[in-house]
Amino acid sequence: EAQVTQNPRYLITVTGKKLTVTCSQNMNHEYMSWYRQDPGLGLRQIYYSMNVEVTDKGDVPEGYKVSRKEKRNFPLILESPSPNQTSLYFCASSSRLAGTGFGELFFGEGSRLTVL
Amino acid sequence: GDSVTQMEGPVTLSEEACLTINCTYTATGYPSLFWYVQYPGEGLQLLLKATKADDKGSNKGFEATYRKETTSFHLEKGSVQVSDSAVYFCALSDNYKLTFGKGTLLTVNP
Numbered sequence A: 001e002a003q004v005t006q007n008p009r010y011l012i013t014v015t016g017k018k019l020t021v022t023c024s025q026n027m028n029h030e031y032m033s034w035y036r037q038d039p040g041l042g043l044r045q046i047y048y049s050m051n052v053e054v055t056d057k058g059d060v061p062e063g064y065k066v067s068r069k070e071k072r073n074f075p076l077i078l079e080s081p082s083p084n085q086t087s088l089y090f091c092a093s094s095s096r097l098a099g100t101g102f103g104e105l106f107f108g109e110g111s112r113l114t115v116l
Numbered sequence B: 001g002d003s004v005t006q007m008e009g010p011v012t013l014s015e016e017a018c019l020t021i022n023c024t025y026t027a028t029g030y031p032s033l034f035w036y037v038q039y040p041g042e043g044l045q046l047l048l049k050a051t052k053a054d055d056k057g058s059n060k061g062f063e064a065t066y067r068k069e070t071t072s073f074h075l076e077k078g079s080v081q082v083s084d085s086a087v088y089f090c091a092l093s094d095n096y097k098l099t100f101g102k103g104t105l106l107t108v109n110p
Helices: none
Strands: A004-007 A010-013 A019-025 A031-038 A042-051 A054-057 A076-078 A087-094 A111-115 B003-006 B011-014 B019-021 B023-026 B032-038 B044-050 B056-059 B062-065 B075-077 B086-094 B097-100 B104-109
Touching: A004 A087, A010 A019, A019 A031, A019 A087, A019 A111, A042 B097, B003 B086, B003 B097, B011 B019, B019 B104, B023 B032, B023 B086, B032 B062, B044 B062
Parallel strands: A010 A111, B011 B104
Antiparallel strands: A004 A019, A019 A076, A031 A042, A031 A087, A042 A054, A087 A111, B003 B023, B019 B075, B032 B044, B032 B086, B044 B056, B056 B062, B062 B075, B086 B097, B086 B104
């Protein structure tokens, strides 16, 4: 079954304690991205990756890191989490279509993070 | 930069009522336009899309037409069901960036 898998789905942590949210896709997609969803703000892009070893900042990258060492995995790293990073996080992936950008974005089920 | 503005919710309808969720966009190029739907507790999934002016996307009884002259992509359905209750996001893509609207919560009552 084609899917994007995120872990953990729920996490409560404390300020300053490093954490990683993993994301894995089994569709051989080149493009992967992380979004955060906050009430009244919709979805905002944190980082994206066009392919292995190619990553770039989205609209709200501050406080986050990513890596893309393998095509299927795109972990999101919070080196020193703060309460303003409490949010619902989504990983997404897509194939690349020449000339028309990317195709359908496939989303994971989300990771709800609370930073105390 | 690119932006998407969609009508604020929440929208509450009775079953079999007509639905319109307005969406307008600002983009410098020729974007593709999308509607995504988020059911409670789930991630987003693509509902429909249109890649050029005057294209109509349709799926599950929903429709939206890419109107370049009014920079709009309004979502419509003639008869909603309780199972359509969800958050709906309008989005545009230009090259490899997808920009979302803030989402509209739709609740359909029996």
